[in-house]
Structures are given as structure tokens and as C-alpha cells.
Amino acid sequence: MRRIVFALAVFLAATLFAQTPSEPSMLGFSPGNAAKERAIESQFDSSLKKDELRDWLKRLSARPHHLGSAYDKENAEFIASLFKSWGYDTNIEEFRVLFPTPKRRVVELIAPEKFTAKLVEPPVPGDATSGQQSEQLPTYNAYSIDGDVTGDLVYANYGIPADYEVLARNGVDVKGKIVITRYGGSWRGIKPKVAAEHGAIGCIIYSDPKDDGYGQGDVYPKGAYRNENGAQRGSVMDMPVHPGDPLTPGIGATVDAKRIDRKDADVITKIPVLPISYGDALPLLRALAGPVAPPEWRGALPITYHLGPGPSRVHLALEFNWNMVPAYDVIARMAGSQYPDEWVMRGNHHDAWVNGANDPLSGLVAELEEAKAIAELAKSGWRPKRTIQFAAWDGEEEGLIGSTEWAETHADELRAKGVVYINSDTNSRGFLDAGGSHTLEKLVTQVARDIPDPERNVSVLARMRAREATLAKNAEERKEAREHELIRLDALGSGSDYTPFLQHTGIAAMNIGYGGEGGGGSYHSVYDSFDHYTRFGDPNFDYGIAQAKTTGRLVLRLANADVLPFELTTFADTVGRYMDELTKLADNERRDIEDRNRLVRDRAYEIAADPTRTFISPIAEEAVPYLNFAPLQNAVAHLKRSAREFDRAAASAPADRQPAFDRALMRIEQSLLLPNGLPRRPWFRHQIYAPGFYTGYGVKTIPGVREAIEQKQWTDANAQIESVARVIDAYAAEVERAAK
């Protein structure tokens, strides 16, 4: 008996991470329509073919295809020809945008010894495209200003604001110096921005082997990680201010658009900046003296990391061709049968820094396969209720240029017709990684439940949850992994093409991909190649197929649902959690400053410091006032009530009332925007999600309030609480009206 009970317990427990029983409910569908939808999805799955992914990936990555290159245009045309061949209403939309490429790049150590950085990623054996040097963009950071500077070097770790605090405590000032930072800790564009704010005259960013080189695994071509010559290209345009073409902020960069002067563009860096390899960084860092860097600042180079300044003295000279180049967005449309003016949008960029097999082609080929399979459904007589629109964006790498210019050009239509934007980018072996509007958590969870993981005999949902549970750091996290049924979508910051849709236009958005087992350090280097990807990324394209199934289902359910499959309750609860985070943030900051000020007054920092080393004690800071969170608390309570009411009403809406719910959902999402945007950056209008002003890609939720608290602007914080509270209150009122 005992044995049987035990076996039963095992069975019950095992189902937790296994497939749930057949025919569970499907958000937005009646049971009958859900069954039809399932049949369509099976048919969809059956036409997905791995070999096509491989062939397309090989073809698209065969030559470097950055913005403005010949092969970039060829790829756009090839992609358009595919869409056309499948019957989509396809066009290539062209913009003209500012895109600097290097004319001169010099990094020299001129003291205490001489060294000239190579700044070259050489071909490696077994990588067929790494030798295409005549077409490769050299290693550089796009939208660095021109400059020729010489100065003592300071090592500033990741180069984020907190790192300058540490430098100050050590008596190191970067004014008039060249700063060397390492990749990581923030988006790269933050590094030259913060360095310039502190008076540095130049900035170098290197890839420390600890972060994506031999400190993580064997280096390419032996293993997947960055070798001593690998460097990370990338844009340093000040995207947290606005993405897109620097000369046409807020408007489409059409050929005849009114452009501002380059000198007035506020997203070009203030100081010259260049990325280098760790091979090139080693002589510079090894020669530094001054205080020893704190333990967390030390990388994996075989040296003692010092802060400087000097005696390493560096000459950094950069000059760019400030060209205007064409950007080619491919747009393919399949009109909806019932709601042609409701657009379900799907996109992935096609441009790369070099060959870009992983970034972005791994995601793009899955999108193409998905589009092909949907076209085949259409050939068999099926039509989506809502319009489906696929995009392959250009110029993402430079600053989300293709998507931003398109969204700005079509802003009015987009606001009127946009339902959702589903983005993808890189994709590789591993786990479902999903971010997006919290209204979509139930939809994503139900889809993830229905996709089998290619490596394990469970759903991708079960696998994702097993991972969370096994990685949980404490009992609380394990409980959450066990008991919280929905996927918690990561709030979206920036870093890919969803930004203009979500944060500028107010279209609900998602970012979907697989990853976590691919590993590697080929990001934005010449080694992001077909050979690298098919050795380390997703050798059998199993996760390409999983990705096509996932985003395909999302598109199909959004296009076919009786009522748009959004759930407002999840959103309301999540906003409640963000609010709680904010109150805690303020309370912790208050307590920390109180404690620190007490230590400052007691001279504890001076007393504890080693007199043989420079140590500058912090100074007392203004006490943190108590903030009036009441307006926000009331608004969130209102939101929670109305969201529940709405979800109940939408779920039981009779057919004739369903269109009204669709229209309401499209409208209310946009009520989370404010026309004047966030403080200091009007382009970013969404009041719940934004990339951090000092993190770049990293999200800040309820950003107006959160950043005011983080930056200790207490008057602003109170004003922002009121402002966001009004937005949420209006949203809740709108939801309430719609529910009735």
C-alpha cells in the first residue's frame, strides 16, 4: 500500500512540470472556437521546416549586411521576394538616415611605454566568413563624435554612475582624462555619456575576458567565447533620449523630411568613444598605477587592476564619414476578414553589424518560416479575423532606426489600428525568454503550455518553470516558482524594435525568443557567423522551429480570437507590485541615507580608513522626505477593481458586444501615454515602462517616479507620483466605462 501511495505522489508531482490535461481553456476564444483554433495551429505546425531556416540563415549571413551596405539591400529584396511569393501584400519602405562609419581609428599607449592597438578581428580557421574584411565594418561605436584627444587613463569599471562614486572615494577624478570601461553593467551608450558628465575627454570600452571571454568558456574557434582579438561593435547613440535617426527626432526620416542640423542632434556622444578587444586593452590596463580597484571591479586579465590616473597615457583619435544612407524596411500584410483595421504586428530586424547569423538572423528566419506557414494556412482557405503584418526592419543596430522611422511615419494609422506588436531578435537553444505588456501574461502562458520543448519531453512552459525552480536562490523564490501559475513577463526596457511601438505609440508589445544554452561571445563581432551559430547557437534549428511555433501561435490567437486575449487583472496586480517596490525604494533610501549621514557625522569613514591610502569620506546628504504615495495607492486600488470588472465582462461578452471590447482594449492601452512624455525625454511617453536614463536597455517601471527617487529629486518624485496617479486613474475610469 505504502508503495502505491508513493508512486501516486510521484505521478501527481510530476505533472506539475509536465503537460497539463488536454483542452484547457483558451483566452479570448469560446470553447468551440478554441477547438477550431487548435486545429489551425496543428496545421500551421505541420508546415514548419528546419531546412528552410538553415538555407535562409546561410544565404542571409553569407556576406556582411550592415545598414547602407550592398548586401543589406540584397537581403531586403530577398526577404521581400519571399513574402511576395507567399502571397503577402509586400513593399519595401525606404528612409534616409545618418550613419557614421570610421575614417580613422587610433588607440595608442604613449607612456610609460609605446603600444598601438591593432583594432582588428582576424579571420579564424573553420569560420568561412570571418575573412571578408573588405566588406566588414571595422570595430567602432556608431554615433561617437569625432575627436583627437590625449590624456592619462582611468579605469572606471562599467562606467555607470555608482562607479564614479567609488572613484571619488578613492580620490580619482576623471576630469581631462580618458576613461577605460568594460562592457557590461549597463547598455554601452551609458558609458561615454556618464564619462562625459564627469569631465572625461575620451572613452574606451573593452570586453573583459571575465564577462564573455575565457572567464566564461573556451574562446573561438575552440569554443564559443570571445577571443583576445574580438571586440564588440555597437551604437552609442543616446537612445534613452530617443531612438531612430538622430536628424529626425519624432518624425519619419523620409527622403524629404525636414532634418535638424547634425550639430543640434542631442543623441550623438559628447566625447569620442571606441570599443577594443582585451588583447588591445591589456597593455593599457597593465601599465596603470594608483589605487587597486575594488574586488568587484577586477576582471580576468592576469594583472592587478589599478584605477589610475596614469601613468598610462593614451592617444585616442577618431574620425567618421557622416554619411546619409538608405534604410530598407520590408513590410508584408495579410488583411483581416472581420477586423481589417485591427493590426497584429510582428517584426524582427534584418540588418547586422557584420554577418549577424545570431543577431538578428536566427530570429528573422523563424519569423520568415512563421509567415510562410501562415500563408499556407491562407492558401487552404483560412483567413485571419484581424490583419496580420510582418516586418523585417533595417538599421536596428544603429538605434532601432528602421522600426522607429516606420512607427513615426505611420503614427496616426498605428494609433488607430495597432493591436499588438510582437518582436523577436536573437534566438538559440534553451529556454523561453518572454518580455512584454503584463496584459499579455495569460496569453503567453497558454501558448507556452502548448509548445513542446525540443530537448525535453515537456512543454516549454514546464521547462522554463523547472529552470526557475532549480535556480531559485531561497525558499521565497522557490515558492514563487512553484505557485505562481502565469509567466511573469519581464517589463520591457529597450534594446530591440518593440520600443517605438510600446513606449512611443502605446501599442501593447512583446519580445519573444529562446536562449540560455547557446552561450558564447560572438555578439557584434565578425565571429557572429553561420559557422559559429550552427556549432554553438542552435545546430539543428530545433529552437528556430520552437520559436516559429511560439510566435506563430501568438499571432494566430491574437488574429483569430473572438475578443482580443488581453487580461487587465494581471496588469493591475503587477502595477501594484511596482508601486510597492517604489515605496520600499524610498524607505530604504531614507534609512540608508540616515545611517550614512550618522557615520559621516561620527567621522566613522575617516576613522576606519587606512591613512596610507587616499580615501575621501562621503559627505552628508539631504534627508529623504516622506513622499505622498496616496494618490498612486488610490489609483492602483481603482485600477484593480475596474480591471477585474472588465475581465469578467469581456469573458462573457455576447458576440455583438465583442467588437466594442476590442476597440476598448486598443484605446485604453494608449491612455497610459502622456503626450509630453517623461521628464527630460518627451519621446518616451509610456508612464509604466521605459528604458532607464542611466541603464540604457534596463527597464524602469513607473519610470517618472522611480528615476526621481533614484536620482534623489524629491520634489519631482512627488509631482511624478501625482502625474502617474492621474494617468492610472484615467486608465481605470476608461476600463470601467468599457466594462459596462
Place this chain on the structure above:
Amino acid sequence: MRRIVFALAVFLAATLFAQTPSEPSMLGFSPGNAAKERAIESQFDSSLKKDELRDWLKRLSARPHHLGSAYDKENAEFIASLFKSWGYDTNIEEFRVLFPTPKRRVVELIAPEKFTAKLVEPPVPGDATSGQQSEQLPTYNAYSIDGDVTGDLVYANYGIPADYEVLARNGVDVKGKIVITRYGGSWRGIKPKVAAEHGAIGCIIYSDPKDDGYGQGDVYPKGAYRNENGAQRGSVMDMPVHPGDPLTPGIGATVDAKRIDRKDADVITKIPVLPISYGDALPLLRALAGPVAPPEWRGALPITYHLGPGPSRVHLALEFNWNMVPAYDVIARMAGSQYPDEWVMRGNHHDAWVNGANDPLSGLVAELEEAKAIAELAKSGWRPKRTIQFAAWDGEEEGLIGSTEWAETHADELRAKGVVYINSDTNSRGFLDAGGSHTLEKLVTQVARDIPDPERNVSVLARMRAREATLAKNAEERKEAREHELIRLDALGSGSDYTPFLQHTGIAAMNIGYGGEGGGGSYHSVYDSFDHYTRFGDPNFDYGIAQAKTTGRLVLRLANADVLPFELTTFADTVGRYMDELTKLADNERRDIEDRNRLVRDRAYEIAADPTRTFISPIAEEAVPYLNFAPLQNAVAHLKRSAREFDRAAASAPADRQPAFDRALMRIEQSLLLPNGLPRRPWFRHQIYAPGFYTGYGVKTIPGVREAIEQKQWTDANAQIESVARVIDAYAAEVERAAK
């Protein structure tokens, strides 16, 4: 007005870390006697001379002086001559002990390429003694067994039990392999012990540059840290079983002592083990393949750390001269005027691995200076009430041999007369670092309050507390640093000569030293020299003087007090804290195992694992039963009541009752021992403090219970709770009787 209030607030706050007002109370002294004691201490201070410390350090470190060497004997005689010259009743007590030295040391990489480890620390410029190669002990681990083994290499991180769990998860078995571990994470002797328990045939221990090489700071001779040739000598005798001569466990190793056979000695390693430098380790580690080591396992060598096994194949051959050598303890005594049969003992070892300027001479010269100054007090007519006894131990490095053999030889007298043992060892610039019996917290705090810090214009107590407050990691720790008035003495594990006194004999003990600003990686290498110490350790001997003042005051107050300055309340409260830790430990372990078992049953580990890598899922473990802590809880409650009663009574005891309190304090401390000792190691008798069986130096408080829980021996845990409860109960009853 406002301004004045603010200034006052600053003044009040500043006093927190500054000197407290004059003439505070002095534990164990009447106000009148406290004033006299203060005068004596001032006179004591005035005869301390830095130049003597420097001269003695130079003289004692002039040549290598390990156990059994010619200069070791010369040093003992020199030390004895000093004590004699100051008027102490001095003798050198000689023991004969087993001490292996290397005859053959070979570490070779034989595949996939050839490399022979140099195993040499060469002379360096600017270090006058580093070239004395004919007298230096080579780099080796004493009490490694002889052996000649060849096998594939496995990297096992620190080589502690948890590391073998990680290896098992990665499918790596060390059976029949040679294990390479890095220094750190535990005492070194744990590494070969645990490796042998898992079936390894040999063990190599290297110093990773992350831990005390260039990862910490510039290397010697440019900076203080371990260079690529530096290796850490050290004993691997299984000291958590028992320290001292391996052939005379539990008895003094006098010339005619009855010895066991070497093959029966249970503290010699089961497999051969040798320490190497990172220069020698690099080729071995670089050639490893197999899984990539987890992030926390990676050191600062410029390689990807792999686990193996192989293809690195290593030949390790070791042969030793198993010599019997003399050990010379110097003992110097000044008889007490009132309580000659109450001994206040003070000790520091004099032997070193090589020249040993820091370890142990920096502590020894401060002890000598202290003895000299006390002798000068005596010349002026003062006599201590209690007997003061100074010791300079031999053979500490090999396994606390000199102190252990002395304590075992004099066990009966020691139990009858020992009041306290105050140990010191290394000493350098920085902060007071104090460990010891919790009955002594008030005494140590009062002394620390009275010593000016040499670098900052505050007491060493204030400086220590400023450091704790500024390093506090969270609000709780900051509050503790602010509000807890007593120094929390670290509970003593092992690693220096207090062990035979405290844990074998039941004498209250302390370990006192300064450090934290010296830094460096000269530990147990030829570079622990006069030149190194006077550049990096304590260049002006200011902290040598601070140390002499501190331990001198401790000795003087203990020797002169009306009643022994012990406080039982602190001890009782601390035991209560340890008990709370144990209940939490069991609860956390229960919850963690429950959660983990659930994940095992759900197959979550398998589901989450990357199928392209070997991953062995853990198996379900026995559930943790609820333990019966009630006996311990009742005993601790009893202890707290009786301790408060005793302290009250002792503080107000009339002169004629004071001797009785002294005798009671000496007796009750010993009632914390059990004659049969701890499970698996009868030599360790103390039921509150022991070095961990699997940590070596690191302390385990209430060790019987704690280790049973940690090792998941639940029946033992319940039995040990009862056993310790009886000990504490008996102690409390004894205290209660004494208070009446």
C-alpha cells in the same frame, strides 16, 4: 540658536566613536584599586620601546628557524636569555617530536604535454634573506604521507565537501584521480582529507592569484602579494582530530614518553599532498578539459577553468625524512604575591616555516616587549597578585606541537592553576582582532577602550567599531555596530596555540592581534621576511606597541584584579544566540531538503538541464525530523538566570569572599568539558567551542549538535542536544552554588 544645536548634535555624535569620559569602571576592581591599576598601566606603557621590537625582529628572523633547525634552537636560547635578564624564572622545556621533511618532491605533467614543476621560491631583489636557500625548508605540506602516484587531474576548487557535490552534479568522479585544489575556503589539511574520502590518490594545493596574488594587489617585490613562484608551506596533520605530536596523542612528548607506531598515527594524511605556486599550476590547469568550472570556482589565471578529469595527467612523487626532532618551549614565570597558584598565561610561538618575520615574530616581539615592561614594573616594587607566565612555543606550524605537548605534560597542574591563556601570533597595521571565551568580552572591551589607535586619534575600540559600522552590509548590521556596546569576541576554532588550553584543558582563552591593513601574500613563504614586514606589515612598529599595550593590560588586569574579571552573563547570552542559530539551521535544512526533494520528484533538475552537457540530478534525501531542542532551551534558560545572579554577587563580594569567586571561576570553566570529548575526536573536550571537523580552523560552536545537523545525523543530533544540555545545566548549577 539653530546653529548651536547642530554643533552640539555633532559633538554628541562624535563621541560615539571617540574616547569615553575618564575613569569609567574597571571590571574586577574596586574604584580605588582601579585607580592604582591605571597608574601601573601608565608606568607600563612608558617603558615600551619600538626600537627593541625592530631589533629583536631583525635578529630572530635573520635565518630560517623552523622546528628542528639550528637557528630555531638559537632563537629559543636568545628568548630565554632575555626573560632571564629581566628576572623571570625561566626554563626551556624540550620535547621530542615527529617532523617529516622532504627527501623527494616531483610534480610533472606527463600528458597532453610535458612540464615539470619548479617547486622553488627564488631570491628576489631587495629581500635580504630570500636567498638563504641552504637553510630554507622547501615548499611542502608536513605530515603528507609518502607516495608515488600518477593519474588524471581533476580541479576541485577549495576541496571542501560541498565542492564534491558540485563535481558529482557534473558527472566528475575523483576516484583514482589526482585532485588539484586551491588554497582558501577551509584550512589546508581538510583538502587532502576530503579528497582521500572521495577516493583520490593524490592532492595538489596551489595558491590562485585571485586569492593572494595579483588578483589582490601588486606582487612581491613590487607589492606585498604572492608572486608566480610563491607557494604556501603548511601542515596537513589532521588537527581537527588532535593537534600535537602524532606519536603521543593526549600525552606529553617527553624524551621517554610511550610512543605509538607511525603507521598507527591517525593524523597523517591518507594520500600524498604538495603545495605549488600558480606558476607551476598554470600548465596543469590550462591543459584540463571536461565541464567548465562554475563561476565561483574560477580564479584569476588567464584560462578557462575546466573540471577535468584529464587530459592533464600528472605524476606526483613525495618522499620524506621521518625524523624525530627536538622542540624547545621557553617558559618564564613571575610568581603571584597573593594567589601564586592562579596562573595568568600568555604565549606566542617562536618557530616559523622559514624566516617568519610576520608569522610568528611580529607577535612574539610584542610579547617580549610586554614581558620586559612588566619586569620593569616588578623592579619598581610592584608584584602581581596572581602568577604570570610567559611562553614562547616551538613547533606551532607543524600542529601546535610545543603548546600541546606542554599542556599535555602539565595537564594536572594546569587544570588546578590555570586561570586564562592569552595567545597572540601575527600582528600588523590595522584593527584589533580579538577572539576568545565570551566570559571575557567585557574585559577586552574595557581594555580596547583604553588603548589609543596609532593612526587615528581615537581608541582602538572606537576604530574597530567605526570599521564594523562602515562595512556593515545592511541596516541590521549597522544597528548592531551602533548599539551593541561590547566587542563580540569571535569564538575560537583553531589555528594557533590557544587550542590545547581552551578545547582540551578548559582554560578560558583569548587570541589577540592587530591586522587588516598589512595585506600581502607572504604567508608561509620565504618572502615572509624582515624586509617584507617592514615595508608592508607594520613599518614603524606602532601596532607592535599597540599590541603590547593591549595584551599587557589584559595580563595586568587579570593578574591584579580583586576578583577575576570574568562576566558570565555575556557568555550565557551568547550561548543563547548559538542555540538560536542551531534551531534555525535545522529548520532551514528541513525546508531546503523538502523543497529539493520536491524538485527531484518533479524531475525539475533533469528538465532544466542542458542535454549537451553531463548533469547528474541529485537524489531525494531523508526528510529532516523535528529535533527536541527543549533540554537545551531549558538548560540555557537556567544558565542565563544563574549567570546574572553570579555576576551580581561577584561584583559586590566582600574582600574575604573574593578568593572563593576566583576558585569558582577557575572550576566552572572546566565544567564545560566532557572527559570523552566530541564524537569521533575525544581529544577535543570542550562542548561549546571546537574547530570544525570539515573546516579545520573555522570554529563550530556547540560543535556536537552543529556538526550532527550539518552532517545530517539526526539521531546523533538529538543525543548531542541532550548531552550538551546536561553539561550546560551542570555548569549553571555550579554557577548558582558559587553565587550563594
